Amino acid sequence: MAIVQMQRINICALKKNRKAILERLQELGAMEIDIQLEDDSLGEKQDVASSRALFERRAQTADQALAILNIYVPEKKGMLDSLAGKPLVEKELFEKAAENQDQYMATASRIVTLDKQIAESKAAVLKVQNQVEALAPWLSLTVPVSYTGTQKTAVLIGTMPNPQDQQNILNLLAGAVPDVEAVDVELISTDKDFTYLAVICMKQDAGKVEEVLRTGGFSKPSSPVQKIPEEYKKDLEAEIAKAQEQVKQLESELVECAVSRQDLELISDYYRTRAEKYRILGEIPQTASTFAISGYVPAAKADAIVKDLSEHYGAAAETEGIKEEEEPPVLLHNNRFSESVEGVLASFGLPAKGEIDPTFFTSIFYVFLFGLMLSDAAYGLIVSLACGIVLLKFPRMETNLRKSVQLFFWCGLSTLFWGVLFGGYFGDALDVISETFFGHKISIPALWFVPLNEPMRMLLYSMLFGVIHLFTGLALKGYMYIRDHKYMDFVCDVIFWYMLLLGLIGLLIPSSMFAGIAGKQIVFPAALNAAAKWSAILGAVGIVLFSGRSSKNPALRIALGAYDLYNITGWLSDVLSYSRLLALGLATGVIASVVNQMGSMGGKSIGGVILFIIVFVIGHVFNMAINLLGAYVHTCRLQYVEFFGKFYEGGGKPFEPFKLKTKYVDLKEEK
Structure with a gap:
């Protein structure tokens, strides 16, 4: 049972090396960044909000593309495969993702676009299907729903509430038209809510007939069709078939993108790690030519980190003990049996x-x-x-x-x-x-x-x-x-x-x-x-x-x-x-x-x-x-x-080192 002893490490180096040093610290994954300045005027902080937001958006786009692929081309996994952990990949693949990031992001954007087009096509199919369904009651009509009559006659096409029979409608019209035989009522169809009908009368009687019909609840279609319903239905069905074929083509194209799944995982993790690096970059104080960074490292690794940064990046790095007023992060180190209850x-x-x-x-x-x-x-x-x-x-x-x-x-x-x-x-x-x-x-x-x-x-x-x-x-x-x-x-x-x-x-x-x-x-x-x-x-x-x-x-x-x-x-x-x-x-x-x-x-x-x-x-x-x-x-x-x-209260802060936080893959450690 042991709490790993922590030391504070302070690093100062040339500004031109700051990204390389941060990348190295991220690879080592052994330092928790905790910058404490007694005087904020000693250095300025770089505004990296836009760059960080760009990396986060690109990571989200890649994640969205992967989620779409998982819908259309789900990976075949066993019931226990989720226990296997993230795939282990060579560092070269990660570097390749950085080199081909534009190509990989183009693939991600294409997948997102295809998914959007598929959704739009499916919505169009649904819309036309609704039109076909709305057209069903008028299919026995042999003229367009928008038809208004001939030179001497008027045709009123519309609906009345509830099921109606022809005689009831004629009785309703009897008081409006002197010669009821001059009016013809054709029932097109009937359902539980409406009666679909066409009323034919002389043109001079059209106003009175429509007025009387409206007292019975008559209303004209809101969007009258300019074609005969049966013909218009065929046109709509052809439009549906065309849209469905387009959906199949788009889905087929999207399925072909499944070969890029690993590339998308790599680029998502690449941007995720860059966003994390830029988050830290925005916190460190910098002057015109230098920068400084500080934090906690396990005491056993402190000397090795100092040596690494000094030899390879010319950094001035030093370690110091934890001060009385400091509350360092907590890292536990136990044997294999005891660590199971951590x-x-x-x-x-x-x-x-x-x-x-x-x-x-x-x-x-x-x-x-x-x-x-x-x-x-x-x-x-x-x-x-x-x-x-x-x-x-x-x-x-x-x-x-x-x-x-x-x-x-x-x-x-x-x-x-x-x-x-x-x-x-x-x-x-x-x-x-x-x-x-x-x-x-x-x-x-x-x-x-x-x-x-x-x-x-x-x-x-x-x-x-x-x-x-x-x-x-x-x-x-x-x-x-x-x-x-x-x-x-x-x-x-x-x-x-x-x-x-x-x-x-x-x-x-x-x-x-x-x-x-x-x-x-x-x-x-x-x-x-x-x-x-x-x-x-x-x-x-x-x-x-x-x-x-x-x-x-x-x-x-x-x-x-x-x-x-x-x-x-x-x-x-x-x-x-x-x-x-x-x-x-x-x-x-x-x-x-x-x-x-x-x-x-x-x-x-x-x-x-x-x-x-x-x-x-x-x-x-x-x-x-x-x-x-x-x-x-x-x-x-x-x-x-x-x-x-x-004897115990707890409340310690866990050690959270600056490291490569990936979602899909793990990088093989350098030997």
């Missing part, structure tokens, strides 16, 4: 200045408690095998994902260990299968005991593990006090609490209440009982007298001490929180047993075997999934609330 720690908060890295202890307790909660050997074996295969098959998995898979690999081994101790193999699957299908029970005995048969015993051990967990947290608090030479704080805030808690435990164990829980009476020697009593008394007195030592008022000091002593109830609730170890362990075993019993209901028959297999697979997959989630959540809670609550 993500769990980061979710709570990295160590703040002055705190220790608790990753090592967190990893031990996390894996230990996780396995105790799941506690089924078969489940643990499945989880470990699955995670192990994934780790071996995808060695270039993204770092944080790899750590998470590693964590579940170790947790699976812990689950396997506890499952063997408790005799859980898919619950009691072996017992049920042997008794149901073979007529006699075959069991694998637990190496320790079966929690389902002895829940109170399991509860006691859960409390014991919780006390060890909490006492470890308090010990780490004591270690930090001693490290910082705060010996008074160590005695008052750690030793007195150990005395009180150990004394109370010593008084509790021989009591009748504990005997009722444990099922047997434990008797301590009189000397040990007396030592426990006086340890508790002296610890309580010490807490009352010295917890409020920061106050000079004696009465307030005693009040603060008494309030701190009241925190003993918090310790009690913390210890009781570890009863979840029993609850989740029992939940796994009980649900597994229920699944096995349900599966065996079909008895010893072919149908019974099929039923058992179906119920067994579905039930245990569900049980394993839900209890994996429960073990993960509750183990995190025990770390965050109970364990970290004793």
Whole structure:
């Protein structure tokens, strides 16, 4: 467990070398830029906003082109290919992308344009299809919808609301036209909302006829067609066919662009890295001929970086220690086992200045408690095998994902260990299968005991593990006090609490209440009982007298001490929180047993075997999934609330070096 020591590095060089130096620092990926100027007038900052915005826009265009390709020509990937990490490419390919950037961006723009044209053509097809649909009620009309009549007659073409019959319309017109026989009504079509009709009358009666029709809801088409509907429909269908053919041609041309997928990925990452470089370029102070840059680097790499910049770029670079008022970024360095819980720690908060890295202890307790909660050997074996295969098959998995898979690999081994101790193999699957299908029970005995048969015993051990967990947290608090030479704080805030808690435990164990829980009476020697009593008394007195030592008022000091002593109830609730170890362990075993019993209901028959297999697979997959989630959540809670609550606050800022931040590919490192 370690927090990597940081040093501040200050670099000053000729302005003509600034881009080359920034590119080198970006390749090294070992320096977090943190420029601190006591006097802003010492240098000016270059305005690079337009250049940076240009690179970001081009990266976005390439991303958009790739997204379009993924729609029309999706890459064939397996279910687990997302775990493989980004492809590893030679640096020469990245340099080639820089040389051919105009060509690659032309391809990206062409893809975006083609997609836009396809969308426009599809929209045109939809528009014409809507016109065809709107034309459907008029198809039996043998004249254009815009037709108005002959020299002596008028033709009124339009719609009326609701289904109508010819006689109703003639009756409506009877009062408007003296000779109703001089009016002809032709019903073109009818649907649930409208009646489509054509009314023919003498030209001199057209005004009165239309006026009467409008009282019944008559209206003319808003866009009357100049052609006969049937002929116009054929024209529209030809237009649709032409647009659809155009869509096919555009899509075919776009599919041909799929060969440029890697080029687009490279150019997108190239512009992304340039935009990041220009962001830093806009932050560094510059004079007419020089520039300066400062930041944090891991101490182990500082000398090598200084040597590199001095020899190759003539830069004046120096390192210095971290000042008291500085809060450097945090970078953790742990062994392969412990680094797997760094993500769990980061979710709570990295160590703040002055705190220790608790990753090592967190990893031990996390894996230990996780396995105790799941506690089924078969489940643990499945989880470990699955995670192990994934780790071996995808060695270039993204770092944080790899750590998470590693964590579940170790947790699976812990689950396997506890499952063997408790005799859980898919619950009691072996017992049920042997008794149901073979007529006699075959069991694998637990190496320790079966929690389902002895829940109170399991509860006691859960409390014991919780006390060890909490006492470890308090010990780490004591270690930090001693490290910082705060010996008074160590005695008052750690030793007195150990005395009180150990004394109370010593008084509790021989009591009748504990005997009722444990099922047997434990008797301590009189000397040990007396030592426990006086340890508790002296610890309580010490807490009352010295917890409020920061106050000079004696009465307030005693009040603060008494309030701190009241925190003993918090310790009690913390210890009781570890009863979840029993609850989740029992939940796994009980649900597994229920699944096995349900599966065996079909008895010893072919149908019974099929039923058992179906119920067994579905039930245990569900049980394993839900209890994996429960073990993960509750183990995190025990770390965050109970364990970290004793010594750790977090709040450190993660180390974020200036590096090549790519989205699609990784560059091979120079040897």
